[in-house]
Amino acid sequence: MFDLRRFTGREMTIGEKLLEFNWGFLLLLTVIACIGFAMLYSVADGSFSPWAMKQMIRFAAGAALMIVVALVDLRLWMRVAYPMYAVALGLVAAVDFVGFKGMGAQRWLDLGVIQLQPSEVMKVAILLALARYFHGLALDEVSRIRNLIIPVLLIVVPVGLVVVQPDLGTAILLTISGGAIFFAAGLAWRYFIVTGLAVLGAIPIIWERLHDYQRDRVFTFLDPERDPLGAGYHILQSKIALGSGGLFGKGFMQGSQAHLNFLPEKQTDFIFTMLGEELGFIGGVTLLAFYCVALVFSINVSLQCRNQFGRLLSLGVSVSFFFYVFINTAMVMGLLPVVGVPLPLVSYGGTAMLSLMFAFGLLMSCYIHRNLEIGRGSSSSLWM
């Protein structure tokens, strides 16, 4: 593609950036979100309230946010990476002390006007901070232990704060997306092997520290029929709903499992089950295919980037997006224990939607600024 800036050496204008913006990707996200609206409409027995309408407004706000974020110069995002991380860390820490409990866990911060879920902010901030950090390291520097202390702390501190809330799902996602950036930055294989072994060794200790309900989920995952009316009920009913959907499903708004309340949390974590019940294998695979296309696009963005920050950031976004989709769908299919992870763009939820669209905005910013070459020097030298 013809790159104006390479030859002129001048900054892109807003108009040029809007032209570079990949509107097809936003359309794809909109299609996925629309599937979500339809399911939320069905959950409410054919009504836009209380979920579908709110979700549409949030998606619209999210799309606007994505565009704004995408237009911001990637170097600015690089500059604010650490400050944002610091703010996010402060918010997460604040939740532990002044947050109130929702759904049995302490995750929300009441800011007066909106209720903020700081762990969602942290999911974005951690990607920015790690991408920023590894941007400054050459390949041969990455695997030096002294260079690893800071990024490891960048992950461990927020994960530790999230775990005590307790929010295992977010902790896992933070760890995985952080780890993905380590991996993409070129950290030597041996670290991953050693860490893997260490985790295996730590499992008994972690097990000791798990809450009863978390242990129950693991037990239930290993044997859902163990207690079909108790802890195993949700996953069993979810499988029944999916399986009874068959190839074409029971029809839109016809899912007996969902509409007769056999399905739990169907507007949030179990929305994919409801889709599978009402629209069948065809519907479920179609949605998964849309996700695949979105993922292929985002990996492609990271491969096209001419700067390490953009590569790592966009890859981090795509990996965490992938894990959201995977953990949620695998959970409702009974492949993973029940973990409170929403299905991106489809599940009902405000903060998650906004943070996701923010992340997609960053991804798009990486795409728009893919040909920007940024030196490894300090952030002050980022501006020419």
Next chain:
Amino acid sequence: MAIDRRDNSRYKTFTRRAMILGGAQAAAFVALGGRMYYLQIMKTDEYRMLSEENRINVRLLAPLRGAIVDRFGTVLASNRQNYRAVLVAEQTPDIEDTLHKLARIVEITPDSRRKIMRDVARAPRFMPVVVAENLSWEQFAQINVNEPDLPGVQPDVGETRYYPFSTELAHVVGYVTPVYQKDLDKAPDEPLLKLPGFRIGKSGIEQKYDMPLRGIAGASHVEVNAFGRVIRELSKDKGKPGAEVVLTLDMEVQKFACERLKDESASAVVMDVHTGEVISFVSTPAFDPNQFNTGYGAAAYKALLDNPYLPLTNKALAGLYPPGSTFKTVTAIAALEAGIDPSRTVTCTGKYAFGNHLFHCWKKEGHGNMNMHDGIKHSCDIYFYDVARRVGIDAIEKVAKDFGLGQTYNFDISGEKAGIVPSRAWKRAVTGESWQQGETLISGIGQGFLLTSPLQLAVLAARIANDGYAVTPHLIRAIGGELVARKPAPKIDVNPEWLKIVQGGMNGVSNEPGGTAFRSRITQVGMELAGKTGSAQVRRISMAERLGGVRKNDALEWRLRDHALFICFAPVANPQYAMSLVIEHGGSGSGAAAPAARDIMLKALTRNAARQEASMPPHDHGHGHEHDVEEG
């Protein structure tokens, strides 16, 4: 113009690792797709079934229990509306308070309060729980009016069993009770039993014909949500109400017989000598079957148990009595079969010496010369001692069994007792001792080991009256509109001539001056009955007492008096009905039993015309046997 040459190396690494991550993601998506294929395509039938099971709940609808009617359609057992109050827990903020208010209208004992709280705790909160049953109309109306003050309480109408004739049919129709744990244990797979308010037959016809009376349960398929609340009805199968059971009884005769015997501990069976249809089946006193519906009160039930007249025992079926002189008919037939000339006479002096024993006649001064006719007519003990000794116990046993004694008939009410007809083999088997000749003598007059039920005695009379057909008694005429087919009674291997002689003797008993029941004869022409009295001794008469004069029954306390028995058939010329009647400790057959039997038989005979008319269509099915035609 790469800013940093070394960026190339990390770009290469990045690209490689991004491809690895991408590949891993692709693999993960393949796994997801595979899992969906497994759940939604391969296992879909299984999960669809589970989903339907989740969704659809089958609710049983209790069928209406079949009515029991007499042969004219008079209702003997039916269903009556049961006014009750139910409580829906989710509709009241405070169950205790609601019950407290309800207690101002209906009595709620601490016991029933506990039961209600337990039921409420067990059932889902939207399920109604019965809090009060069998309310009067006033109470029911009061609950209706006060509904706003009784949140959660709803007036409701259920069904309960009702027996309009109460005690008069208690031993025939029986009763129903709520389902108890032991009933559930017996039929663990019968879902009907688990329905609230379901009643199960526990005695009489209600018990024996419980299955046809129950009917077939209906089912309502309803869609329920995860909490069990009904969303909508998908389909409804009303089921089939229980079959109507028509009895052979004539309620008019039954009522009359009950009234006639109401002060006695007595039983009576009236049956058709040709068909075996039981016209009246009485055991007095009795209980109120309606009370079992809700469970008999403890005090009332104890009173029944303590009553010496045994109201809970079905005496017509399960009461066993020595047949006394009524058994002389059997001895007479055995004698005739053995070739004894009926005109041969035995001289009765009041005593009969046998071995070193002296046997007495009931008439101390003796009857003089007795042939068989006179022996039966006067019920002379000496005559029957003599013929019994001559024919032997085994010949008597054979005739007794041929004529229906010592056996059960698979009757339409459970609880039949076979009684005892002794023989040499029987005694050896039971006591291990050999038969004594003296025992043959006392067996010949119906005492000793012999035990018979009133039902058996009625069968004996019927088989004599119908010239030797082995008719068996039954109470069921039709079930669900279908007449119950009966095989014609088989002929007994006995010479009908001998039976004519015994019938003649019984005619003498009732219709010839000097007969033991002459005073209790039927004087209406064409309705005359022929009978045989019996008085069964229930105590030993000591030699001292015999010397000093045997005490009259009137002088004895009730429980030492003789049982009064009477068997008969009528009309003499063309026998239609046979009957047995036993009054426990009634004194004598002639004094107590015969007059009551006469009255009841007369009632049966006067009702005969109506019965014949009402029975015409069913009788076309050949219920009588060819004997009817012969006599015609």
